[in-house]
Amino acid sequence: MNNSIAGESLGKDGKPVFAFVTIDKLILPSVEQIRSDISAVLPDGSHIDKIEVDNDGATFSVNGYEVIVTDMKFPIPWKDLEGPCASSWIWPEATTVLKKHKSHLVVVLTGKNGTHLERNVLLTKLLSAMTTSFSGTGTYWGHGNVVLSPELIHEMAAAASVEEPPVLLWVNFHRFKSSNNALSLVTEGLEYFDCMNIEIIDSEQSAEKILDLAIGLAYICLRGDRITDGDTVGFDNDGNMKIPTKHVPSVRDNTTMVIRVGL
Structure with missing residues (x-):
């Protein structure tokens, strides 16, 4: 997705924020698996509720935010990924891995509480969790045209906070x-x-x-x-x-x- 669209149409003034997980095949996790993966990336005391899994993905709420994870049933167009993959100096295998992906998930976070920065920190952590839950092969941060391996998103999301923003992801x-x-x-x-x-x-x-x-x-x-x-x-x-x-x-x-x- 064009990052200018992402920045102007969504993500500001309490509007939804979103990012993408690439997958080779939709394998639906259990409610328990999703809860466990979210709990692993959030601070103790976080409120995780209303987890539902259907044939298209999952929905849940976290700390007053609503999250929708949807399988788009088609890969991210290669014209959008080719440049970010070719220029990814922290993930040299990006082109090889992502050129083979078969579909992608959109992870959307909605809720008007919190700042734009706070919502994107939370989205980053949930992006990591959903990469685990749905066996993602990579992530695509379209607002900055950045691709990351599962290992990198897990590492960066774990350390992400408002005080320590994940620069190399964003x-x-x-x-x-x-x-x-x-x-x-x-x-x-x-x-x-x-x-x-x-x-x-x-x-x-x-x-x-x-x-x-x-x-x-x-x-x-x-x-x-x-x-x-x-x-x-x-x-x-x-x-x-x-x-x-x-x-x-x-x-x-x-x-x-x-x-x-x-x-």
Whole structure:
């Protein structure tokens, strides 16, 4: 699903939030299995109720939210997954695994309590649980065009919180080389959380340094801190801030403003 649609049509102002689980075959879990898998990812004292399983998936409530898990009966179009799979540096096998999936589940969380960030943290944990319950082969976070293996979603969801947002699940970090062989990086997915995306263009720094800085800045933005036009980020050897930033039109879309980092 196009992440701009996901960000604008759903997920804001208490509207539903959603993500996807890829499957090879719909194998319906028991009510007990779903309860166990949800309980495993949520804090003690969470209220899990009204679990129902039918031929299309399952429904349940969690802490005042309603959740619908629906088998769409067809795979996610490869044109939507091909790019995210090819660029997934944390899951090199993504293309091999996801190109074979036969169908996908939509996991939808509805409820107006909580912030947009809180709802997506809960969705992330339930996405992990449903990957277990329905024997998922992977997950697709369409708002940032990110694909993850079951092992990665379990690991990231377990640590996810409002204070520790799962950056690598929610944000795609696209890296590429320019014609002069300099490195560039642009993010995708921060806009879904009302944050500006980050761009580092034609840098002579190492790929590792560029990625580390971008991940750190994305983390700061998701936690609610704003990087204003002209702020400096990062530290030099004396502990002083040294890397300038500015708000400029994106290299991908000149109608969208981004945080450009002069690394």
